[in-house]
Amino acid sequence: MSRIGKLPIPVPDGVEVRIDGAHVTVKGPRGTLERSFDPDMEIGQSDGAVSVKRASDEARHRALHGLTRSLIANMVTGVSQGYEKRLEIHGVGYRAEQKGGGVVFSVGYSHTVTVEPPEGIALSVESPTLVKVAGNDKEKVGQMAAEIRAIRPPEPYKGKGIRYVGEYVRRKAGKATATA
Template sequence: MSRIGKMPITVPGGVEVTLAGSHITVTGSRGTLERSLPPSMIIEVNGGVISVRRPTETTTHRSLHGLTRTLVANMVEGVSQGFTRQLDLVGVGFRAAKQGSDLVLSLGYSHPIRYTPPDGVTIDVPAPTQITVSGTNKEIVGQVAAKIRSFRKPEPYKGKGVMYRGEVVRRKAGKSGKAGKGK
């Protein structure tokens, strides 16, 4: 039995779960999320508890068991609490600003980078070197944070770039002899 898949999901107050076949809709204070789940998984909603079971012990069903439970749990958590990812800009002159709903980044290129987030995702800039991405869908929040990070990934020599809060960049030693020896 899957250790993740067998754990029940408790539905907090104010969250409504609707199940129609393999299609689940979760509605809460932060919005509504819908998803089609694998039709072979057995999903049961009993009062304030959701449980996921698998029909057989085949490899495919065992793989889908924990995945299905995690997807449903993320939907419930997303509509009740939401998800956030925090990014830090490290480097001289690296800064972020918000213009309307767009994010404008100065990352050492010859031009500023303008990024428009998708629907359901909000980007805040509490400080010029900090970015907060938040939303209800964990996948989309992670994709937006990864996209922003991809504009200037952290490099290993000076540690400059856009990195997740708490990310540790393995540093490399530079050239050992910068100046050439005289002849």
């Protein structure tokens, strides 16, 4: 039995969940999210909570059970609180600056890299070395943060690059230390 899938999803005040077969629409103070799920998953709502049941004990249904529950819980959290990821930039001369809705990165290339966010995502530069990605959809926020990090991933010798706040970058000894 899926431990995650069995848990009911509490629906906070101000959030409305509409279930139409396998299609779920969640509406809250921060906006609306909708998604279609596998029709084998039975999604129901009672007593201010949403629950997910599976059709059988097949491996495919067991896998979808916890996934479906987690995705619905992320939708409820997204429209009530939202999600954000912070990225920090390390390196001499590496910086970011806000240009309209997008962000321009100077990270050691011969050119600057401009990033325009997709609909539903907000990018903001809190300081020249700190960028915040915010939005209601956890999947889109994580994808946008990963794409920004991929512009210049942190390298292991000096630690220069773009990384998540709090991310540990394992450092390597350079050539000089290796021969000594």
